[in-house]
Amino acid sequence: MSADVLTPAPATAAGFRTEHPSVSVLIATAGRPQMLREAVRAIVEQDYAGPVQVVVVFDRIEVDPLEDVRVPAGVELRTVPNTRSPGLVGARNTGIHAATGEIIAFCDDDDVWAPHKLARQVAHWHRHPEASAIAGAIEIVSHERTIRRVPQAVATFPELLADRMMEIHPSALICRRADLYGPVGLVDEDLPSSYGEDYDLLLRLARHAPVHSVPETVLTVRWDRPSFFRQQWGDMAGALTYMLRKFPEFETSDRGTALMAGQVAFAHAARGDRREAVRWARAALRRDRGQLRAWGALAVATGAVSAERLQNAVSFFGRGV
Numbered sequence: 001m002s003a004d005v006l007t008p009a010p011a012t013a014a015g016f017r018t019e020h021p022s023v024s025v026l027i028a029t030a031g032r033p034q035m036l037r038e039a040v041r042a043i044v045e046q047d048y049a050g051p052v053q054v055v056v057v058f059d060r061i062e063v064d065p066l067e068d069v070r071v072p073a074g075v076e077l078r079t080v081p082n083t084r085s086p087g088l089v090g091a092r093n094t095g096i097h098a099a100t101g102e103i104i105a106f107c108d109d110d111d112v113w114a115p116h117k118l119a120r121q122v123a124h125w126h127r128h129p130e131a132s133a134i135a136g137a138i139e140i141v142s143h144e145r146t147i148r149r150v151p152q153a154v155a156t157f158p159e160l161l162a163d164r165m166m167e168i169h170p171s172a173l174i175c176r177r178a179d180l181y182g183p184v185g186l187v188d189e190d191l192p193s194s195y196g197e198d199y200d201l202l203l204r205l206a207r208h209a210p211v212h213s214v215p216e217t218v219l220t221v222r223w224d225r226p227s228f229f230r231q232q233w234g235d236m237a238g239a240l241t242y243m244l245r246k247f248p249e250f251e252t253s254d255r256g257t258a259l260m261a262g263q264v265a266f267a268h269a270a271r272g273d274r275r276e277a278v279r280w281a282r283a284a285l286r287r288d289r290g291q292l293r294a295w296g297a298l299a300v301a302t303g304a305v306s307a308e309r310l311q312n313a314v315s316f317f318g319r320g321v
Helices: 033-044 088-098 117-127 157-162 197-208 233-246 248-252 254-270 274-287 292-301 307-316
Strands: 023-029 052-058 075-081 103-106 133-142 145-149 174-176 211-222
Touching: 023 033, 023 088, 033 052, 033 075, 052 088, 075 088, 088 197, 117 133, 117 174, 117 211, 157 197, 157 248, 157 254, 197 211, 197 233, 233 254, 248 254, 254 274, 254 292, 254 307, 274 292, 292 307
Parallel strands: 023 052, 023 103, 052 075, 133 211
Antiparallel strands: 103 174, 133 145, 133 174
8 A cells, every 4th residue: 555545534525635635537448549539638727626536547559748738837747658467457457556545536548537527516415425336417419319327316336236227327427546456446357357446346345334425517528439348258258147146245136146147148148158158148037027138138049130229229318228
């Protein structure tokens, strides 16, 4: 643990030293230079009174110093290589170790923050110091459509076991750095191919304390671009199976277990493993007869429809499988 984590006693109810605590924003990138610059510019131009540090971690590519990005006073921009395990989770943990802020925020390299994001979220945290993390409403740009998603005001651990709540987006989330070094823990580098790391961290945050969200739109998510995980179905199945083992509390939620099993079934169907797809789909439907991903997996496994066609259909409405 770095020495700067051992800070003096907090001065605010939310556990921060000042009204405008320092924020470190972590971006992991693997090769989208133009979108990365848009993401960074939206962060350094935040309407926030406190100090902001942006740490861009380059994963398995050459570090770009981003010298063409104008950095205003009160903002620090660092560009560093991933020094931990290859992939998203290692890159995020590299960023956490490089961070100096009391608050840790994440942003994908293809997402764009609203100018008021940090100001609204930190103000909410001062009013609700019991929260483990703060998210907010998002706008999803998909196939030339813009879809607004507003998370419920407070999400608890049992609720997040039952429902992934995709509207609580990792690029919208802020949390305490002290919690990541303490009761919550860092990003899990044992997750296969980093898949599902956002849900894993969200569950651990919610197990520590409820996750709050502000009603204002704080983020634009661009789904009309290639995903680095699209069609990596084996990684998806392995990661979700890992999470079911990691969180035995899923056994308390039929709906949550069915959701995860339905996703595993769909992944197996998409990769052509009909036997495993049917096995997992049946397990999901025993828990929840209305689990649509399980039915979709059966449709793909029997050849009634392709996985890509179903994926494109749900993506049109700003959702995923």
